[in-house]
Amino acid sequence: MTAEAKAAVPAAPPLTERQEARRRRILHASAQLASRGGFDAVQMREVAEAAGVALGTLYRYFPSKIHLLVATMQDQLQHLHGTLRKHPPSGTGSAERVAETLMRAFRALQREPHLADAMVRALTFADRSVSPEVDTVSRQTTAIILDAMGLDHPTPEQLSAVRVIEHTWHSALITWLSGRASIAQVKIDIETVCRLIDLTAPARDQRA
Amino acid sequence: MTAEAKAAVPAAPPLTERQEARRRRILHASAQLASRGGFDAVQMREVAEAAGVALGTLYRYFPSKIHLLVATMQDQLQHLHGTLRKHPPSGTGSAERVAETLMRAFRALQREPHLADAMVRALTFADRSVSPEVDTVSRQTTAIILDAMGLDHPTPEQLSAVRVIEHTWHSALITWLSGRASIAQVKIDIETVCRLIDLTAPARDQRA
DNA sequence: ACCAAGTCTGGAACTTGTTCTAGATTAGCG
DNA sequence: CGCTAATCTAGAACAAGTTCCAGACTTGGT
Structure with missing residues (x-):
């Protein structure tokens, strides 16, 4: 919670080309299987086979199924963030733009509901051993929202609001994925x- | 989503006394084990043994570990709601009273962090097959919040706010349980x- | 008291995440 | 090139959730 901003993963040993390729194949296989049948369909043996890699190797790259799926989410979020940068939201107010951005992300997830299921379930099920990775996802999400707000130097109050928005975003997704809330309700x-x-x-109308 | 308010569990075959006792023993064993080591410590074989019941019987009462833990949560929530009724929050505004209520619940969870871990993880990991039960938990939570607000007939807008509060509540708990947020941050x-x-x-100062 | 249906028990068996091992391959280096 | 350490492979082995089964026990009705 104190002061270790920059690199969450201090020692990232440089991967050789073949290793990078393997990692990529694994993530691709993971997303592929997830797209079919969601969380349950991502079976470690199958991922390994589809990626053309031994089970032990898969575990060397991603120490658990949860790690694998959270990494998959990081991957997807990166895509999304890139896309959003190129086509920024059009609303005039911060609130509108954030809502628009999140709804756009939501529609992307609706196109691959099983994939969404796998990623979001992994994210919320993750325990302490996955904290660094989950934190990365959280920071990515925060960055996306701050981008939409057009803020570079948010106040602590605004950061609180963003955190609450993230909470709502994740939890609303879960209720949708488990069929307890409609798309309209999430909206x-x-x-x-x-x-x-x-x-x-930070402007007018502050009287508390 | 439409009109089936009353009973989420249409066919609840009346349990005999011994069955009721078994069910109670199981829930007790579940909470006990959860209090020790959290989600992972609640092992079905151990729950069965601790409750003095065969494994197959445990599965007849609760068709999965998730069902069991969600039921455990229903149980705990009921307690909590009772306690809260007897000692209502003291704040003067709705917002204050709700915050006070949730913080009180939060402190209760802090006393049994492992139990909290087991219940919350189960709740967010639950898939469609547990929807009815999770929904019950959600309704209990809603009732607690509405109680704190002192509302009997909330407007749709207020219900939305309550839903968002619930989202935040669940998600904030998760970040706390996985060590990614401090108690202060949850507050x-x-x-x-x-x-x-x-x-x-519904009152004054409405100009949107 | 007796029977049929339903329930409970003990335990084996199956599934999937995870760990472990021995031997082959690869990468970096002199 | 030839050596050494690290990495990868195939596959066995283990753990815990879940399913299944045969036989014993309860319950409710007659």
């Missing part, structure tokens, strides 16, 4: 929580 | 999201 929840942003705007 | 997040309540108050 409402996102729009509702985005109202918090205006509440923390 | 801040709860207080932040509770501000939404004032935003949806």
Whole structure:
């Protein structure tokens, strides 16, 4: 919680070309299988086979199924962030733009609901041993939201609002994935929580 | 999502006394083991043994480990709701009272962090097959929050706010349990999201 | 008291995540 | 090139959730 900003993964031994390729094949196989049948369909033996790699090797690259799926999510988020940078949200207010961005991400997930299931379940099921990786995902998400808000130097209050938005985002996704909330409801929840942003705007109308 | 309010479990065959006792023993064993080592420590074979029941019987009562832990959570929530009814929050505003209530619940969880871990992880990991049970938990939570707000007939807008609060509550718990957020941060997040309540108050200062 | 249906028990068996081992391959280096 | 350490492979082995089964026990109805 204190001061270790920069690199969450201090020792990232440089991978050879073949190793990079293996890693990529594994992530691809993971996403592929996840797209078919969700979390349960990502079976370590199958991932290994599809990636053309021994089971032990798979575990050397990703020490658990959860690690693998969280890494898969990092991968997908990176894509998304790139896409969003190229086509920024069009709304005029911060709240609107954030809601628009999240809804766009949501629609992307709807196109691959099984993949979404695998990634989100892994993310919320992760225990302490996966904290660094999950934290990376969280930072990526935060960056996306701050981008949408157009903020470079958020106040602590605004960061709180962003954290709450992330909470809502993850949890709303889960209720949708498990069939307990409709798409429309997720939309409402996102729009509702985005109202918090205006509440923390540094400008006028502050009387608390 | 439409109109089937009353009983989520349509056919609850009346249990005999011995069956009720078995069920209670199982839930007790579950909570006991969870209190020790969290999610992983709740092993079905051990629960069965501790409850003095055959493995097959355990599975007849609770069709999966997740079902078992979600039921455990229902149980604990019931306690909590009872306690809260007897000692209502003292704040003057809705937002304050809800925040106070949730912080009180949070402190209760802090006393049994392993149990909290087991229940919350089960809750968010649950797939569609556990939807009815998870939904029950959700309704219990909603009821607790509405109680704190002192509302009997919430507007749709207020219900949205309550849903977002629940999202934040669950997700914040997870970040705390996995060591990615401090207790203080959870407190801040709860207080932040509770501000939404004032935003949806039916009274004055509505100009959007 | 007796029977049929349903329930419970003990235990084996199966599935999938994870670990371990022995031997082949590869990478870096003199 | 030839050596050494690291990495990779194939596959066995182990752990815990889940399923199945044969036989004993309960329950409810007659």
